[in-house]
Amino acid sequence: MLIKYENLTIRDAVATDTEQLFAWYNDGNIMAQFGYPDGMGLEYKPPEEISQGIAENTENTDDDHLHIIELDGKPIGEMNYRSFCYPDGMIECDGKPIDETIYRNMERAIEPGIKICDISARDKGYGTKLLTMFIDALFRYHGFQKIILDTDKKNERAQHVYEKKLGFRFLGTHRDLSLDESEYYASVVYFEMDKADWLASRKEPVEYTHMSILYKQMDEKILSQIDDVFGEGTRRHIPVREDGFTLAAVDGDMPVGFICVNPRALTCPLEHIKDAYIEIYEVHENYRRQGIGRHLVACGEKWAKQQGFRQIRTHHNDQAVAAINMSLALGFGMCPHVYSKEEGCSGYHVAKILSP
Numbered sequence: 001m002l003i004k005y006e007n008l009t010i011r012d013a014v015a016t017d018t019e020q021l022f023a024w025y026n027d028g029n030i031m032a033q034f035g036y037p038d039g040m041g042l043e044y045k046p047p048e049e050i051s052q053g054i055a056e057n058t059e060n061t062d063d064d065h066l067h068i069i070e071l072d073g074k075p076i077g078e079m080n081y082r083s084f085c086y087p088d089g090m091i092e093c094d095g096k097p098i099d100e101t102i103y104r105n106m107e108r109a110i111e112p113g114i115k116i117c118d119i120s121a122r123d124k125g126y127g128t129k130l131l132t133m134f135i136d137a138l139f140r141y142h143g144f145q146k147i148i149l150d151t152d153k154k155n156e157r158a159q160h161v162y163e164k165k166l167g168f169r170f171l172g173t174h175r176d177l178s179l180d181e182s183e184y185y186a187s188v189v190y191f192e193m194d195k196a197d198w199l200a201s202r203k204e205p206v207e208y209t210h211m212s213i214l215y216k217q218m219d220e221k222i223l224s225q226i227d228d229v230f231g232e233g234t235r236r237h238i239p240v241r242e243d244g245f246t247l248a249a250v251d252g253d254m255p256v257g258f259i260c261v262n263p264r265a266l267t268c269p270l271e272h273i274k275d276a277y278i279e280i281y282e283v284h285e286n287y288r289r290q291g292i293g294r295h296l297v298a299c300g301e302k303w304a305k306q307q308g309f310r311q312i313r314t315h316h317n318d319q320a321v322a323a324i325n326m327s328l329a330l331g332f333g334m335c336p337h338v339y340s341k342e343e344g345c346s347g348y349h350v351a352k353i354l355s356p
Helices: 015-025 028-034 047-058 126-142 156-165 195-201 220-230 292-306 321-329
Strands: 002-005 008-012 064-071 074-083 091-093 096-098 109-116 146-152 169-178 185-194 209-211 213-217 245-251 254-265 274-283 311-317 333-340 345-353
Touching: 002 126, 008 126, 008 213, 015 028, 015 074, 015 292, 064 126, 074 126, 109 126, 126 146, 126 156, 126 195, 126 209, 146 156, 156 185, 185 195, 213 292, 220 254, 245 292, 254 292, 274 292, 292 311, 292 321, 311 321, 321 333, 321 345
Parallel strands: 109 146, 274 311
Antiparallel strands: 002 008, 002 209, 008 064, 064 074, 074 109, 091 096, 091 169, 146 185, 169 185, 213 245, 245 254, 254 274, 311 345, 333 345
């Protein structure tokens, strides 16, 4: 999933988001709002160990997905959704018990969640905008029939947004629910919305861009399609290595973008030092200016940083105007270079120091 509205983006999480996610989840200042005043205490695992978790949730079923929220291209939080199932216990509506099995494992019912983890981005109205386009996309493009929202009963701000701004109906309260393994208990309130009611309540279309883009590790199936999509001979310029990083952006079954980053030694007298070199990255012309290339490069940078490389670099010939402009926008240093005086070929060496 890729959703864009103004300067906000919701995209699929990938394995290289691991470090940022763990930093958020284990920060008590961030997580106190979500019931974890001491953080979640998660033990960090490197991307390669959890790629079957965070990475796979973007490419398997519609039952459990994790997404990253970006503001002006910077990660500020996460959104997710999962199949809805009430926790064990009694649900009450207006103080009277109701049958919790009515909604348990309901067909095509899901429960979205949102965490704005950058504290400076809170209380600015982003949450309402993000939930509006996220819910709308889940109903319109992903076939879900009912959405359930919940929050701590003490969180009156969230309840106001759910009921008054988004139009969800109050469903009931689950009392004394343990939210973690500590002694923290809370009453959780639930709100619901049917697809038909949501669509009927939208007096004007929600204006956002939605694309079902998945980011996957490059495999033989994707490689076999590269020449058909990007032109004959493109595949031979993708040197996939076990010690490198390759990622593809896929729309349905078709690759629409990719990046390949490998370790590469410097030249004499620094040949003992390796850094990250972008061998190639490309986005299909019909999918440009959607943030796909920017995200692919950002994932390459994160991988390089996690490998301990000091910098990431590449080279553009002077015909790759879009790539040159994107490298400039992403903060790469630009060094003009003429590499064939006879043929008049020129371009740019570009590099970026990776912050510790």
